Amino acid sequence: MEITLDKHSANQASIKIKLNEADYQPKVDAKLKDFAKKSNIKGFRPGKAPISMVKNIYGTSVLVEEINGILSESLNNYLKEQTFKILGEPLPVEQSETIDWKTQKDFEFDYKIGFVENIDLNLDSKIKATKYQIKVDDKLVKETIDNLLSQYGNSTNPEVSEEGDHIYGDLKATEGEFEKTVTLDPTPITKKLAGKFIKVSKGDVVEFDAKDVKKGQWQEAFGLSDEEAAEISGPMTLTVQNINRTEAAELNQEFFDKIFGPDTVKSEEEFTTKVQETLQSNYDKESKVFTEEELKKVLTETAKVDLPEEFLKEWLILANEGKVSAEDVEKEFPMYAKQLTWSLISNKVATENDIKAEHEEVIEKTKQMVREQFAASGLGAQMEDSMDMFVDNYLKGEEGQNYMNMLTSIQNEKVLAFALDKISVKEKEISIDEFKELLEK
Structure with missing residues (x-):
């Protein structure tokens, strides 16, 4: 057996493995003898078929199996001996000539490999x-507590909206076919536009222009998809179906227990x-x-x-x-x-x-x-x-x-x-x- 390495660059190479008959034939013969002992071929008692017949039936498959085993073991052992770090797995190169497993005695196989030669890293103060x-900060703590009070508060549906209420209704383009039922969170939109949704009641129609809604606010405030937001333009209406209001929870022991468990804070x-x-x-x-x-x-x-x-x-x-x-x-x-x-x-x-x-x-x-x-x-x-x-x-x-x-x-x-x-x-x-x-x- 002969194994040679040819480096094409700093991180890629090819490996050539040459096998002659002495490298694989002893293993092939041993495997065929074992097959002969165990074979059950029609016309012969179990294990009594001539070795020539066994070789004729199983010879090629045994040869291929043994050569593949030799290649795998030899290639792995060879790569373990190298100083570089192999990446992935060796890739076999398709043979330019078809192998004749019946008559060929010497074989040649090529593989491509990728590797890294070394990793130069000195951990010192220069890095x-x-x-x-x-x-x-206090601002973040306050915002978090306010969110928790809102999250654990009571939901109501008042007759008339106030600042901060969510408006549930039908959003529609005055010109065009766009129409969708949405829940508007007025927090992300401009104060001027949000003001249009204060002191409205069920059944009221709020008129506004699509240009008053800034980039990203269709998605964040109205819950539209990017595709839906892209097709909206011109005059719009939102017909109010319901008003959703969350009344903040009280800072009491019941609230403390809900957040952190019984009597954790008092x-x-x-x-x-x-x-x-x-x-x-x-x-x-x-x-x-x-x-x-x-x-x-x-x-x-x-x-x-x-x-x-x-x-x-x-x-x-x-x-x-x-x-x-x-x-x-x-x-x-x-x-x-x-x-x-x-x-x-x-x-x-x-x-x-x-x-x-x-x-x-x-x-x-x-x-x-x-x-x-x-x-x-x-x-x-x-x-x-x-x-x-x-x-x-x-x-x-x-x-x-x-x-x-x-x-x-x-x-x-x-x-x-x-x-x-x-x-x-x-x-x-x-x-x-x-x-x-x-x-x-």
């Missing part, structure tokens, strides 16, 4: 990143503090995730990993066995490339610094995830006795892939924490509005 901290001051703490905890998680994603960008840009893009695109199409098209791969490849690059960097840092995710950590992180999911549904306390069952079922799900995903997630967290400790980090406190602006970039 700069920002660690964001979202500040929960005064307005405690309630406000609890809301602030809850908001801060939630935004701490969001800012942590955002900081980590930004750090990934910094590290991937610093490492400058050169991926074999054309090879990977071809491999993705073949690996998905017709489930995705070339157009699909082209569209999704930038995201795939980012994820692959980060995975390579994370594994390199983890290997070089002995960073590992332990089984106990996987169990604990899964428990935390399950608790958060059940807490959101209000069933947190009831499921603790069955926690081990929930965790075990989840980690065994998707044929064990959930366990591997959790393992990878923990390793990534450890790698990012390690990186933050090594590089130059500037801490920056931002408001929730500034945070939203960062997310939109």
Whole structure:
């Protein structure tokens, strides 16, 4: 057997494997002898058929099977010995000449591979990143409490509308065929236009012009789709069918218990503090995730990993066995490339610094995830006795892939924490509005 490697570029190469008869024939002969012992061929007692007949019947299929096995094992072993990191899987190159399995003795097979030679990343103070901290201010706390009071308040249908009421009715174009029943939330629209919907009653017809509705307000205030909003123009009417008003709940013990559970807080001051703490905890998680994603960008840009893009695109199409098209791969490849690059960097840092995710950590992180999911549904306390069952079922799900995903997630967290400790980090406190602006970039 002869295996040769020919590098075409910094990240792609071809591998040629040459086999002669001595490489495969002993295995083929052994397999045919085993077939002869077990075969049940008409006209002969079981296991007594001549080897020549067995070879005539099974010879080609056994030859193909054994050569494929040799190729797979040899190629895998050869790639393990290389210093570069293989990406995807080797792609067989179609033979220019048809193989004659009946008479051919020597065989030659070609494969294409994609790889990365090395990942150059030194975690030191030359690398700069920002660690964001979202500040929960009094304004945000007040807005949250007001929303909760509204959400848990009583709904009524008054005869005459006031500022802030939602108007349910038939929206219609004066010229044209557009007509749809909508619920108008006047909050997003201009004060001037919103004023037209104050002091109206059931049956009233409110007239306005489509140009008075700014970009995005058809969707946000009237609940229309982008397509519906695009076709609206000129004079409009909204015929009022009903008026919906939510009366704010009272800040009392019943309200406190609905939000945080019985007797968790017992005064307005405690309630406000609890809301602030809850908001801060939630935004701490969001800012942590955002900081980590930004750090990934910094590290991937610093490492400058050169991926074999054309090879990977071809491999993705073949690996998905017709489930995705070339157009699909082209569209999704930038995201795939980012994820692959980060995975390579994370594994390199983890290997070089002995960073590992332990089984106990996987169990604990899964428990935390399950608790958060059940807490959101209000069933947190009831499921603790069955926690081990929930965790075990989840980690065994998707044929064990959930366990591997959790393992990878923990390793990534450890790698990012390690990186933050090594590089130059500037801490920056931002408001929730500034945070939203960062997310939109």
